[in-house]
Amino acid sequence: MKKPSIKTWRRALQIGVAVAFILIPLLNHFRINYFTGNFLAFYAAGLPLVDPLAVLQITLKNYYLSVDLLVGAGIALGLAAALGTVFCSWVCPFGLLSEWGQSLSGRLLPRADKGMSVKGRGFRIKIILFGLGLAGFLLFSTTPVLNQLSLPAWYSRIFQFYFEQRHISLAILFLLAILLVEFAARQRLWCRYICPQSFLLIAAKLINPSRLKIGFQQDKCLSNKAMSPCQKACSLSLDPKTLGESVDTECTNCGDCVVACKRMGRALGFQFGLRYRNSD
Ligand code: SF4
Ligand code: SF4
Incomplete structure (x- = not known):
């Protein structure tokens, strides 16, 4: 099931x-x-x-x-x-x-x-x-x-x-x-x-800054469309791939982008920790 x-x-x-x-x-x-x-x-x-x-x-x-x-x-x-x-x-x-x-x-x-x-x-x-x-x-x-x-x-x-x-x-x-x-x-x-x-x-x-957040790994991302599936999935019209680039005030950790990304390389995921995953 x-x-x-x-x-x-x-x-x-x-x-x-x-x-x-x-x-x-x-x-x-x-x-x-x-x-x-x-x-x-x-x-x-x-x-x-x-x-x-x-x-x-x-x-x-x-x-x-x-x-x-x-x-x-x-x-x-x-x-x-x-x-x-x-x-x-x-x-x-x-x-x-x-x-x-x-x-x-x-x-x-x-x-x-x-x-x-x-x-x-x-x-x-x-x-x-x-x-x-x-x-x-x-x-x-x-x-x-x-x-x-x-x-x-x-x-x-x-x-x-x-x-x-x-x-x-x-x-x-x-x-x-x-x-x-x-x-x-x-x-x-x-x-x-x-x-x-x-x-x-x-x-x-x-x-x-170590709270739960959405991390992004660029090298795993398979999307090459202007509007990626994770962006389309976000009801708040955010770009989940860029959350780590500035102070993230709007993402609510709903996880819809993570679900959308499952078939696109699993580049997005929940994470705890100081640094966003893509900044490693
Ligand atoms: S977790 Fe939800 S609110 Fe945050 S970027 Fe992803 S879809 Fe948008
Ligand atoms: S508490 Fe959050 S979800 Fe509820 S109305 Fe305010 S911003 Fe929207």
Whole structure:
């Protein structure tokens, strides 16, 4: 029997998480509370998992950091420091919807329509938005502004609102509008250029240069096409062969390029360590 690929495992986990965050509020409605919360703060049988950005905002405003928040945010940041932004590619339900939108646009839109041409690094724009959002919150607001832009949180809160309060949140329209824009643009614009939730995770991964990453060995690469299969496989429109050439802020270690490269010489692979494999 054929072994499932990394992509199969990844999809299974993504879909499992997306379904779990529909079922959890339903179970909570019937007072089954082993798991509670959403993507801002979640408790799994007593273990806290908290969005580091939410913790940062609360701590800066209240000058107070509880043990729960410290542990919850520490788990998320520690995972990013060791494995990169795998939350985005293996867990986040909006990431899953955005990937599906991207794949659907490739199938449904005419080939001649190349979509929006986007250049440059999304992280720079994220830094600006993150700074503006944080300053706005600290100076003018009591509501953590950046939490309102958390699409994984809105995904989970939509079901919380529905099952706990019988209320259909208009945030559905916000999510659909973003997916529609991404579909037309044929680019995952939110995840690459806007999402503030990924900002601290990216910062945490950059702290550890020995983290899990994608390595490339030029001498093994069999592709001679302008657009290689690994590039086509990347839903974030990155070139996996050049990740080691600059500070890698955008790769989420999804592994789709590694799967695509299996028949092209296995030049791409996961690696830990300080140096990218091609720089040996
Ligand atoms: S960038 Fe944001 S919305 Fe996109 S997958 Fe990561 S956490 Fe989710
Ligand atoms: S470069 Fe590869 S591992 Fe990184 S996001 Fe793109 S496909 Fe995924």
